[in-house]
Amino acid sequence: GRTMTFPKAVTVAKEQYPKSVKKEIKYGTAGFRSNAAELDFVLYRMGLLATLRSQDTGAAIGVMITASHNPVADNGVKLVDPAGEMLAAAWEVHATTLVNAPDDSLDVVLQEIANKAGIDVGKKAMVIVGRDTRPSSEHLCNAAVTGVKTARGQVWDLGVITTPVIHYIVTCHNDGGKYGEPTLEGYYQKISKAFVKLRADGASNGKYEPEILFDGANGVGALAMEEFVGHIGKALNATRYNKGDGILNHMCGADFVKTQQRWPGGVPEQAGIRCVSVDGDADRIMYSFIDASGKYLMLDGDKIATLVAGYLQELLSASGLKLKLGLVQTAYANGASTEYIQKKLGVPVSCAKTGVKHLHHEAQQYDIGVYFEANGHGTVMFSQAAKDAIRAAAQAKNSSAEKLSGVMDIINETVGDAISDMLFVETVLHARGWSAADWNNAYTDLPNRQMKVTVADRSVITTTDAERVCVTPVGLQDTINKLVSGFSKGRAFVRASGTEDIVRVYAEAPTQEETDKLAVQVACAVHDQAGGTGDRNAI
Numbered sequence: 351g352r353t354m355t356f357p358k359a360v361t362v363a364k365e366q367y368p369k370s371v372k373k374e375i376k377y378g379t380a381g382f383r384s385n386a387a388e389l390d391f392v393l394y395r396m397g398l399l400a401t402l403r404s405q406d407t408g409a410a411i412g413v414m415i416t417a418s419h420n421p422v423a424d425n426g427v428k429l430v431d432p433a434g435e436m437l438a439a440a441w442e443v444h445a446t447t448l449v450n451a452p453d454d455s456l457d458v459v460l461q462e463i464a465n466k467a468g469i470d471v472g473k474k475a476m477v478i479v480g481r482d483t484r485p486s487s488e489h490l491c492n493a494a495v496t497g498v499k500t501a502r503g504q505v506w507d508l509g510v511i512t513t514p515v516i517h518y519i520v521t522c523h524n525d526g527g528k529y530g531e532p533t534l535e536g537y538y539q540k541i542s543k544a545f546v547k548l549r550a551d552g553a554s555n556g557k558y559e560p561e562i563l564f565d566g567a568n569g570v571g572a573l574a575m576e577e578f579v580g581h582i583g584k585a586l587n588a589t590r591y592n593k594g595d596g597i598l599n600h601m602c603g604a605d606f607v608k609t610q611q612r613w614p615g616g617v618p619e620q621a622g623i624r625c626v627s628v629d630g631d632a633d634r635i636m637y638s639f640i641d642a643s644g645k646y647l648m649l650d651g652d653k654i655a656t657l658v659a660g661y662l663q664e665l666l667s668a669s670g671l672k673l674k675l676g677l678v679q680t681a682y683a684n685g686a687s688t689e690y691i692q693k694k695l696g697v698p699v700s701c702a703k704t705g706v707k708h709l710h711h712e713a714q715q716y717d718i719g720v721y722f723e724a725n726g727h728g729t730v731m732f733s734q735a736a737k738d739a740i741r742a743a744a745q746a747k748n749s750s751a752e753k754l755s756g757v758m759d760i761i762n763e764t765v766g767d768a769i770s771d772m773l774f775v776e777t778v779l780h781a782r783g784w785s786a787a788d789w790n791n792a793y794t795d796l797p798n799r800q801m802k803v804t805v806a807d808r809s810v811i812t813t814t815d816a817e818r819v820c821v822t823p824v825g826l827q828d829t830i831n832k833l834v835s836g837f838s839k840g841r842a843f844v845r846a847s848g849t850e851d852i853v854r855v856y857a858e859a860p861t862q863e864e865t866d867k868l869a870v871q872v873a874c875a876v877h878d879q880a881g882g883t884g885d886r887n888a889i
C-alpha cells in the first residue's frame with residue numbers, strides 16, 4: 351500500500367523525470383549505460399537509491415556519471431560503495447528493480463528496498479557525485495542530485511572529475527582520511543609526491559627517457575593530466591594531445607587503441623616515444639609506440655600487468671618479506687601473457703569474469719593482488735597485513751621495502767586509475783632502464799582479434815567458467831569448439847557485453863591471418879545461433 355516515507359518521490363518523478371523507456375534495463379558491468387536521452391529517470395532514481403545505500407551503510411556513497419569508453423552520445427551511471435568498491439551485488443538487484451518500476455509505485459518500491467535491507471530511513475545520508483565531460487553529464491547530474499534531495503540526503507558535488515578520483519574520495523572520506531586526504535588536491539599530492547620521490551636519482555636511466563605523448567581521448571583524463579603535470583614538474587615530460595578539442599573517444603583513446611590496434615588520431619607519430627592513451631573517464635590506459643623499423647606496437651593491460659607484477663615480485667623477494675603476490679586476469683588476457691607470468695616469473699594467475707568487481711574480489715585473496723583487464727583497466731591491491739609489513743620494513747630502512755612503500759602511494763588501489771597506472775609503469779621502466787621496445791620484448795603477444803555481433807537479445811548468451819564457456823544458446827559452444835579445433839593453438843570465446851548492446855567475440859591463434867579467420871567464423875556462428883540482426887555478409 352501507499353507509504354508516507356518518501357512523500358515526494360512519485361510527484362517529482364512524474365513532473366520532472368518520468369520513466370521514458372518501456373523495455374527492461376539492467377545494472378550491468380559498469381552500472382546503467384545507454385543513449386543519454388534515455389537516462390533522465392534512471393539518474394533520478396539512482397540518486398534516490400544512493401541515498402538509501404548511504405543510510406544502509408552509514409557511510410558516503412559515490413555516484414559517477416559517465417559512459418566511459420562509449421561514444422559521446424551515450425552516458426551512464428555507476429555507484430561507488432563505502433570502501434571505494436563497486437556497488438554490492440544485492441544492491442545491483444535493488445537498482446534494477448527501482449529503475450524498472452513504474453513512476454507511481456516509486457515510493458512503495460523504495461519502502462520495500464528499505465524494509466528488505468532493514469534501513470532506518472530517518473538516518474543521515476551523504477552522496478558524493480561526479481561527472482565526466484560529456485555534454486549530457488551536467489543535466490544528468492542534476493537529475494541524480496534531485497533524487498538525493500528528494501530522499502532527504504546530502505549532496506557533495508565534485509563537478510567534472512575522473513572515475514578513479516571519485517573512488518579515491520569516497521574511500522578517504524569514509525575511512526577518516528586513513529587512505530589519503532579526501533580532496534582532489536590530496537589525491538594529486540599523494541600520487542605525484544611518491545612518483546617524484548622514487549625517481550629522485552635522475553629521470554634518465556639506461557635506455558629509459560622521461561618523455562611521453564599523452565592522448566587524453568578528448569575527455570576528463572586530459573584535464574586530470576594537466577593537473578598532474580603541474581604536480582610532477584620535470585620528472586616526466588608529457589606532451590598532451592586530444593585535450594578536448596575533438597570528439598570524445600573518437601579515433602583516439604584507450605578503447606580505440608586496444609580494439610583497432612592503431613596509433614591514436616590527433617597525436618603526431620614519433621618513433622620510439624611512448625604514447626599513453628586513456629579512456630573517457632580515465633580508468634583505463636594503453637601504451638603504444640612505433641619502433642625503429644616503423645612498426646606500430648601496442649602495450650595493453652596484459653603487458654602492464656606483467657611488467658608491474660614482475661617488478662613487485664622482484665622488490666618483494668629482495669625485501670625478504672613473506673607476502674603472497676598474485677595476478678588476476680580475464681578470459682581476454684593474451685595466452686602469451688599468462689604463460690610468461692606463470693612460467694617465467696612464477697607468479698600465480700587467476701581468471702575472473704569481466705568487470706572490476708569480479709577482478710577486485712579475486713585479487714583480495716592475495717597479500718598483493720595485481721588485477722588487470724587486457725583493455726587496460728586495473729590496479730594493485732595490498733592487504734592490511736601487507737601494508738603494515740611493508741611500512742614497518744621501510745621504517746627499518748629495508749631499501750626494497752622503501753621502494754614498495756613508495757609504489758603503494760603511487761597506486762590508486764581503490765579502482766583502476768589510468769594516470770596513476772601510467773606513473774607506476776614509468777617508475778618501473780625507469781627503475782629497469784628500459785625503453786618501450788625492451789618492455790615489449792619481454793614476451794610476444796599471440797595475434798588476437800575482437801569483434802562485435804549485434805543480436806536481437808544479447809541475454810540469450812550465457813556463459814560459465816569465467817566466461818570461457820558458452821552455456822546458451824545450447825549448441826553454440828560445440829560449434830565454437832569445432833571451429834577452434836581447426837587451428838593449432840587457437841582459442842575463442844563469446845560473451846554478452848555489459849556496457850553495449852552487442853555480443854563480443856574474442857579469438858587468438860598463431861598468425862594474424864588465422865586469428866582473423868577464426869574470429870569471423872565464430873562471429874558467424876553467433877549470428878546464426880544467437881539471433882543475429884546485422885548483415886551476416888558484413889561480418
Ligand code: G16
Binds near residue numbers: 418727
Ligand atoms: C567497463 C568495465 C570494464 C569492462 C568494460 C567492457 O569499462 O568497467 O571492467 O571491461 O566495461 O565491458 P563489457 O565487455 O561488458 O562491455 P569502462 O571503461 O567502459 O567503464
